[in-house]
Amino acid sequence: MSEPHEISAKLASATVAAGFPSPASDYVEGALDLNELLVKRPAATFFVRCSGESMTGAGIFPGDILIVDRALEAADGAIVVAAVDGEFTVKRLRVKGGEMWLEAENPAFKPIKARKGSEWRIWGVVSSSIRLHRQS
């Protein structure tokens, strides 16, 4: 067992007996923080407002706040914010058989495929979304 040393960086949640910190108690105490839950990489995280109905099938509605982490790798099935023809859109990314396209989750919206004259690129992956049920 290693020599006991001062853990000055974290608050132990249990009293330390005999100078040996309990392995079960190395947790930081304090109120739960939404930032810790939702923002893993502050430098790469941005908030985007959903302004349309193309993703209602995924539980994302107009007015919801999308938490976008631009550091995340976008893979098949990820919900992403993409720049299409100069505008932002939120869609599900599909990657299959060497092709990439964007799908809505609302039957009223068509998928977006890369084609001549229409360019799109991924801006960031949506890691979570927020709905405010009351305007403060």
Add this chain to the structure above:
Amino acid sequence: MPKTYALADCNNFYVSCERAFNPALEGKPVAVLSNNDGCVVSRSQEAKDLGVKMGVPYFEVKGWAEGAGLVALSSNYALYADLSARVMSILSELAPGIEIYSIDECFLDLSGLERGRMRAFGLAAREKVLRWTGIPIGIGIAPTKTLAKLANHMAKMDKSSGGVVELLDGNAISAALQAAPAKAIWGVGSKSSEKLARQGIRSAKELRDAPDEALKRLLGVTGLRTAMELRGLDCVSGEAGGDERKTVTCSRSFGRAVESLEEIEQAIATYAEKAAEKLRAMKLAASTLSVFMETNRFIEDASMRHNGWQAGSFQQPTSSGGAIVPLALALARKAYKPGYVYKRAGVALFGIVPEGAVEPSLFIQEDKAASPELDKAIDKIRSRFGGASIVRAAEGLKKPWAMKRERMSPNYTTAWDSLPQAK
């Protein structure tokens, strides 16, 4: 151990910030205007190609430029400060030492990194910043800051460089200095280059190889230092030289471990006050401010390391402690995370303009906290009784009426009601 520096700077920073949140601006001629929509202070490549010159008063080009498709935007300091803080925090995690030079430039100390790994480091850093923030950066790597600045300039000019240029090899350095005019070197202004030209010194190589005596006589000690930097001797320490001041900072390493928010606040308030004093002493004013605090960067355990960065901006460039200290404290509270042992903290002021350039706006309410008379009185008392004799109590920030900024983009990252929208 020989030193190696990387100078990282953002390409067309203000325009790049605007493009990051408005993809419709990609590929278009875009310019950002200074305070009061006066002059052009940032241009996209397309705007440069159109013939819009840096610093030109906008009314002079508005007619023909807008007809040719130019989009002109007012300065959105809140946005630029926020993105700057993100870029700096990303870079600060990649290298053991970082020194911010301006809102969009910093020096990274790469000493100790294997020579063969430098370019890969530069490319990876560039890729990470671009992916995480949407901001493209260029990187120049060299044994001194002055050479790194030149390498960075070459990275910008040469598309085939991939945005990263190393000047580490003696032959490469000589070739680069041969091709560059003395005027292109950091710290050599037009007056200095004229003096040099009269002595037959035109290229950067001739500047490097000129006799020390002649250099000291023509350009003073700073000129000699510049030449020595070109020779590969690291001479520029602390806040670097150069004709224009782009940042004023005050930072300290703590003598002992600092953990509480209260201690951090006291330190930050002190540094902010000192930085404001420096500004006033140089008759300058600043538009944006950033606060940083870091744990010991040599700690092995990554979970015990934390670099907190936050940036904010003023409605109007200021040198008043009454405006600077409260903002610094508000940012410090945001950057602070409990449970870490801090080793160093600091305040950096950017968007530096001469005091006289701040046009008093008819609409700005006299901010009682930001009083030049009060500042003068404080400076006088300090010079007579010592720096610690008078301390300003932190005051609340008042929001003055904004200066004219008719074409400002939304505060995409600093106001909930201004978020970018996705359909």
